[in-house]
Amino acid sequence: MMSAGCDVGSLTTKAVILNNTRVMSHALIPSSFNPEKSAAEVMALALNAAGLTMKDIGFCVGTGYGREKIPFVGKAVSEIACHAKGAHWLLPSIRTIIDIGGQDCKAIRIDEKGNIVRFITNDKCASGTGRFLEVMAKLLGLELEELGTLSGQSRNPITLAATCTAWAQAEVIVHLNSNTPKADLAAGINQAMAARVAILAKSVGVEKDVCMTGGVAKNAGVLDAMEKHLGVPMRRLRVDPQVMGALGAAVLAKEKMEGASHVRSRL
Amino acid sequence: MYVAGCDVGSLSAKAVIMKDGDVLASHVIFAKPEPEESAREVMGKALEKAGLTMKDIAYCVGTGYGRDSIGFADAVESEIVCHGKAAQWLMPEVHMVIDIGGQDAKAIRLDDTGTVIRFAYNDRCASGTGRFLEVMAGAMDIRLEDMGDISLSATNPLSISNQCVVFAETEIISLINAGKNLADIVGGLHKSLAHRVAALARGIELDHEITMTGGVAKNAGMFAALEEALGVKLSKMETDPQIIGALGAALIARRAAEKDG
Numbered sequence: 206m207m208s209a210g211c212d213v214g215s216l217t218t219k220a221v222i223l224n225n226t227r228v229m230s231h232a233l234i235p236s237s238f239n240p241e242k243s244a245a246e247v248m249a250l251a252l253n254a255a256g257l258t259m260k261d262i263g264f265c266v267g268t269g270y271g272r273e274k275i276p277f278v279g280k281a282v283s284e285i286a287c288h289a290k291g292a293h294w295l296l297p298s299i300r301t302i303i304d305i306g307g308q309d310c311k312a313i314r315i316d317e318k319g320n321i322v323r324f325i326t327n328d329k330c331a332s333g334t335g336r337f338l339e340v341m342a343k344l345l346g347l348e349l350e351e352l353g354t355l356s357g358q359s360r361n362p363i364t365l366a367a368t369c370t371a372w373a374q375a376e377v378i379v380h381l382n383s384n385t386p387k388a389d390l391a392a393g394i395n396q397a398m399a400a401r402v403a404i405l406a407k408s409v410g411v412e413k414d415v416c417m418t419g420g421v422a423k424n425a426g427v428l429d430a431m432e433k434h435l436g437v438p439m440r441r442l443r444v445d446p447q448v449m450g451a452l453g454a455a456v457l458a459k460e461k462m463e464g465a466s467h468v469r470s471r472l
Numbered sequence: 473m474y475v476a477g478c479d480v481g482s483l484s485a486k487a488v489i490m491k492d493g494d495v496l497a498s499h500v501i502f503a504k505p506e507p508e509e510s511a512r513e514v515m516g517k518a519l520e521k522a523g524l525t526m527k528d529i530a531y532c533v534g535t536g537y538g539r540d541s542i543g544f545a546d547a548v549e550s551e552i553v554c555h556g557k558a559a560q561w562l563m564p565e566v567h568m569v570i571d572i573g574g575q576d577a578k579a580i581r582l583d584d585t586g587t588v589i590r591f592a593y594n595d596r597c598a599s600g601t602g603r604f605l606e607v608m609a610g611a612m613d614i615r616l617e618d619m620g621d622i623s624l625s626a627t628n629p630l631s632i633s634n635q636c637v638v639f640a641e642t643e644i645i646s647l648i649n650a651g652k653n654l655a656d657i658v659g660g661l662h663k664s665l666a667h668r669v670a671a672l673a674r675g676i677e678l679d680h681e682i683t684m685t686g687g688v689a690k691n692a693g694m695f696a697a698l699e700e701a702l703g704v705k706l707s708k709m710e711t712d713p714q715i716i717g718a719l720g721a722a723l724i725a726r727r728a729a730e731k732d733g
Binding site for chain 2: 308329330331336337340367368369370371372
């Protein structure tokens with residue numbers, strides 16, 4: 206029997222199918238206005254990729270901002286618990302997880318068993334969340350992913366004085382008007398993003414090993430700048446960091462199934 | 473003797489020309505990309521209204537965010553000092569000024585001589601400044617200057633849950649799509665901004681009487697929302713609140729000219 210996890214986020218919806226020891230498949234789609242529909246669609250994709258149907262899934266855990274709306278889950282769990290679970294399952298040495306979502310950012314500290322020790326969230330201010338990069342990418346006429354790839358070519362990254370997304374936008378417009386290369390803009394934007402997230406991470410107390418999860422973890426510019434700010438290497442995980450929430454949900458679902466069978470065998 | 477004040481802000485530029493103790497002419501324009509150009513144009517228009525040329529001006533003080541780019545200014549002064557000076561000159565009972573500008577907000581406390589004794593300032597977070605309303609007007613496709621009138625017909629101003637300009641913009645778009653009443657949305661936005669500016673003002677303790685300056689003070693809905701958030705009646709000035717910075721600069725120019733002469 207397999208387990209599954211489904212993470213309905215503000216920007217993307219993810220699903221992971223897990224057997225006892227490995228990830229069988231995962232899927233990722235942009236979120237629609239209807240969380241129920243997004244969840245059903247992404248789960249169908251993941252099941253299809255694994256050659257399974259919903260009947261093969263023993264238990265499914267839901268997470269993310271739309272978790273209460275997923276019809277096929279047995280339990281809804283916070284993203285914080287799921288990201289911690291997913292990262293710890295992949296790499297038990299992880300003690301700090303920095304998860305940048307589409308409209309929030311979280312720094313989570315866990316112990317050697319994967320239990321949450323402390324966490325801190327920013328969902329009040331767009332700067333330091335995925336939305337900051339989204340706004341900037343749109344301004345530059347780039348795809349979100351291009352911000353990461355392009356910044357590697359920068360020789361002279363710009364410095365953004367403002368923290369506020371609204372003011373930073375005005376600064377970037379001034380640079381665009383004076384024909385600053387887009388690579389330099391992208392690199393400066395990534396660095397500003399990392400500086401902001403690093404403040405949040407430091408306030409939770411960064412302990413090695415550290416990893417980043419969420420879609421922004423795929424942006425090399427942000428990842429490098431985070432390493433510089435925090436003075437520690439970011440451990441790369443062997444599964445797409447964007448599906449970490451869904452993976453953690455699938456691991457929790459697996460544990461739930463094992464727990465249930467454990468109870469049954471004792472009876 | 474003629475003196476002038478010129479206030480180059482982020483959204484608009486203002487000029488005031490005074491003859492002895494009276495305001496002779498004033499003018500407001502939208503800011504140009506270059507602050508120097510804004511200053512020249514707005515001063516030119518004000519001089520034209522007064523029937524004067526720059527040569528007639530004995531002394532000119534510049535203020536505002538672009539004050540260092542005003543070529544013809546004899547001296548510069550901060551907006552905080554200028555707003556305080558002019559507000560108390562117009563209304564001697566005023567001891568506190570709340571100025572909401574295009575990209576900042578200030579709360580200023582004055583002593584009996586119009587000297588600044590305390591002030592608080594926000595230019596870090598756009599959500600507590602005029603930019604908040606500007607962005608929301610854009611999202612709703614209405615004119616910034618119409619927001620005050622629109623909000624007057626609000627029966628039940630909505631609570632806007634997001635503070636951040638970026639997140640609130642998304643929230644406003646969903647409220648519009650959900651068919652919510654436009655007046656109630658705009659009323660909610662005023663309430664939201666007023667709440668943040670009131671917190672800034674409380675940080676330096678409220679004094680009596682309080683007045684509101686800056687372009688946002690012309691918005692009747694915002695004026696009322698700030699009164700409600702502060703729990704006090706505000707003193708309303710008869711002079712255009714948008715030119716108060718330039719007026720203060722002209723008043724300071726007058727003193728300097730008298731000293732020189």
